[in-house]
Amino acid sequence: MSDAASEKNTALMEKIVSLCKRRGFIFQSAEIYGGLNGCWDYGPLGTELKRNLKEYWWRKNVQEREDILGLDGSILTHQDVLKASGHVGGFSDPMCDCLLSKARLRADQIEPLSGTAYHYTGASHDESGWSVDRPYSVLIWGNQDENKARKTAKQYYAQFLTDKQIAPKKLELAGETNEELTETTKYNPENGSLLTEPREFNLMFKTHMGASADDGDESAVAYLRPETAQSIFVQFKNVAETNRVKLPFGIAQIGKSFRNEINPRNYTFRSREFEQMEIEFFCRAEDGLALTDEWLERRLTFYEEIGIPREHLHILDIPDGERAHYSQKTYDIEYEFPFGIQELEGVAYRGAYDLSKHKEHSGKPLDFFDDETKEKLVPHVVEPSAGCDRTILALICEAYDEETVTDEKGKEETRTVMRFAPRMAPVKVGVFPLLKNKPELVEKARDVQSLLTPHMNVFYDETAAIGRRYRRQDEIGTPFCVTIDFDTIGESGDELKDTVTLRHRDSMEQERISIADLRSFLLDRIA
RNA sequence: GCGGGUAUAGCUUAGUGGUAAAGCCCUAGCCUUCCAAGCUAGUUAUGUGGGUUCGAUUCCCACUACCCGCUCCA
Numbered sequence: 373m374s375d376a377a378s379e380k381n382t383a384l385m386e387k388i389v390s391l392c393k394r395r396g397f398i399f400q401s402a403e404i405y406g407g408l409n410g411c412w413d414y415g416p417l418g419t420e421l422k423r424n425l426k427e428y429w430w431r432k433n434v435q436e437r438e439d440i441l442g443l444d445g446s447i448l449t450h451q452d453v454l455k456a457s458g459h460v461g462g463f464s465d466p467m468c469d470c471l472l473s474k475a476r477l478r479a480d481q482i483e484p485l486s487g488t489a490y491h492y493t494g495a496s497h498d499e500s501g502w503s504v505d506r507p508y509s510v511l512i513w514g515n516q517d518e519n520k521a522r523k524t525a526k527q528y529y530a531q532f533l534t535d536k537q538i539a540p541k542k543l544e545l546a547g548e549t550n551e552e553l554t555e556t557t558k559y560n561p562e563n564g565s566l567l568t569e570p571r572e573f574n575l576m577f578k579t580h581m582g583a584s585a586d587d588g589d590e591s592a593v594a595y596l597r598p599e600t601a602q603s604i605f606v607q608f609k610n611v612a613e614t615n616r617v618k619l620p621f622g623i624a625q626i627g628k629s630f631r632n633e634i635n636p637r638n639y640t641f642r643s644r645e646f647e648q649m650e651i652e653f654f655c656r657a658e659d660g661l662a663l664t665d666e667w668l669e670r671r672l673t674f675y676e677e678i679g680i681p682r683e684h685l686h687i688l689d690i691p692d693g694e695r696a697h698y699s700q701k702t703y704d705i706e707y708e709f710p711f712g713i714q715e716l717e718g719v720a721y722r723g724a725y726d727l728s729k730h731k732e733h734s735g736k737p738l739d740f741f742d743d744e745t746k747e748k749l750v751p752h753v754v755e756p757s758a759g760c761d762r763t764i765l766a767l768i769c770e771a772y773d774e775e776t777v778t779d780e781k782g783k784e785e786t787r788t789v790m791r792f793a794p795r796m797a798p799v800k801v802g803v804f805p806l807l808k809n810k811p812e813l814v815e816k817a818r819d820v821q822s823l824l825t826p827h828m829n830v831f832y833d834e835t836a837a838i839g840r841r842y843r844r845q846d847e848i849g850t851p852f853c854v855t856i857d858f859d860t861i862g863e864s865g866d867e868l869k870d871t872v873t874l875r876h877r878d879s880m881e882q883e884r885i886s887i888a889d890l891r892s893f894l895l896d897r898i899a
Numbered sequence: 900g901c902g903g904g905u906a907u908a909g910c911u912u913a914g915u916g917g918u919a920a921a922g923c924c925c926u927a928g929c930c931u932u933c934c935a936a937g938c939u940a941g942u943u944a945u946g947u948g949g950g951u952u953c954g955a956u957u958c959c960c961a962c963u964a965c966c967c968g969c970u971c972c973a
Contacts, residue, residue: 378967382966382967385966386966389965389966390910390911391910393909393910394909394910394924396909400964400965403946403964404946405946405947405963406946406947406962406963406964407946407963407964407965408963408964409963409964409965457973458973459973467900467971469900469901469970475901475970476900476901476970476971568900575971575972575973576973598973599973631972631973633971633972634900634970634971634972635900635970635971635972637966639965642972696973777934779934779935785935787934787935804933806931806932806933807931807932808931809929809930809931810932835926836935836936837931837933837934837935837936837937838931838932838933838934839933839934839935839936840934840935840936841934841935842933842934842935843934843935844935846934846935855933857932857933858932859932873933875933875934880934882933882934
C-alpha cells in the first residue's frame, strides 16, 4: 500500500469510527473512566446489527440443518481442559527483549554463548555535562575485539541522550569491569547486547474460583476460554449420546472468548474480549479434506448473503509448515479492511487431534460408534471458526459509502449511506408522517408503524423536514422509508387512498405502494 | 512490548497563563406538501492525576486511551 493510499485509508477508517460513535453502533468500553484497552461496547444500532448477524448464522447453520446441533458452553474453563488442548503450557513461551535493538527473542531459542562480558554502570559526556547511570553489559566472544564491547555500550547509552547531535563515540563509559561467562543465554547472539529477563507471554485470562481462593491456590485456577471450540470437544460425548446423531454431524456455538492480546489494534478488529461463531463438524477421516473444501464454499456463500461480495474476500490456503502441526488443510478467509487484508474466519481440518487429546488427558472414552461401518472411531473434525466482531466490522466497512448528490439549485453535498444488506440492517424501515402538525397524517403513520412493528425493527420519526429524516436513515443504513402524505388519507381521491411513498435507500427512488401490500413487500426483501 | 503522534461539546474544528468560540448534531416551540429548508429558545467540553504559578485548558511530569510504524497474534 502506498503512503497516499495508506493515509486515505486511515482517514476512511477515522470516518467510520466517527460514524459508529455518532450513530450509536460502537462505543469505547468504560469511556468515562478513560477507556479499557482492547474492549468495546455495542450501542443500540450495533447491537441490532450483531443480533442480525448471529441470528442469521444460527438459522443457516443450526436451525435449517438436521445435522448440526447447538451448544452454549461456560466461559469459565477448567484448567485441565486447556492443559489438554495445549493452551496452558504450550503457548506461554518466555520472551526476552534486546536492550539495544529492541528485537524480541524467544528465551528457549537463544543460542548459548561463551565469552567475556563487559559490564558498565553508566556513561557521560563531559562537554555538555550530560550523564546517565544504569547498568548495562555486552558480551564478546571468539576473536572479537574488546573495543567492540565499548562501541556497543556507547550505542546503548546514546539512546538516552537528550541532545541527539552528540555522537555515541564521544561518550565516556563508567565503571568498566569484565568477567568470563560460559553457555550464557543472557545476550543477543546478533549484537552481544544484554537482554531483558525472560518474561511470560501467556495470552489467557486467569482467575481463581471460589470466594476464599487465594492467588497461591493452584487447584482453584480457572481460565476465561480463549476459544469456544474446547467446550464443544469436551461435551462431544454428551451431545452425541443424547441426540441420536450419525456421522457426519456438527456442533455449533456462538459465544464470547478472551485473549489478553499484547497489542489490541485496528478498532474492534483485535479485541481482548470477542465473540466467535464456530462449528466443529465431525466426520470420518476419509471425508475430512473434501468437507473442508465444502465448508469453505458454504462459508463464502454465507458472506455473500450478508452483503460481503466474494471479490472483497481473499482465500488463503495456508501452506505446509505454517499450519498447526495437526492440521492437514487450513483456509483463512480474509477481508479487505481499510487497514489491510485481515482474517475473518479460519476453516481448518484438524484431524482427530482435539478429541484424541481430551481422550488421553481425561482418560474417558470419546470414541464414536459408527452404526454404518460397525466400528468404533475417534471422529475427525472440520472447523469453520468465524470472528463475529470482525464480521461486524467488515459489514460496517463494506456498507460505508459517501456519494455526491446535487440538489435542484445545483448545490453539491455529500450523502453518507450505510449500504447494509437489508437482512443485516439494524432498522428495516422508517415510517414518517409528511408533516407532524397534521393529526390525520400522524395517526395514519402510527397505524402503519403498528402494522409493521410485530414483523421487523421499525423506526418512527416525525421531527424535522422529510429530507432530513431520509438522510438520517441513510446514515444508519435503513433500506426502506415509508412516508404518509395527504394522498394516503384520501385528499387526491380514492385511487391513491391508503397508498404510501416507499423510498429506497440506495437509489433514493420513490414508488407508490398500498398499505395492504407493504408488509409482504418488506418481508420479502429483508428475509 | 518498542518508537512516533494525538487528546477542547455527541461530531468537526477554533482559541487563550486570567469569562472557552463556532458550525453541524440533538431537544422544545412555530412554520413547513417528498431528499440534510427557515425562525426562536435550549442542553452539552478542555481525558485522568500530579507539579510550577496568585491563577493552568494553555507550561512541565506521570498515567490512561486512541492513531501510525515495528513486534506479537495458539
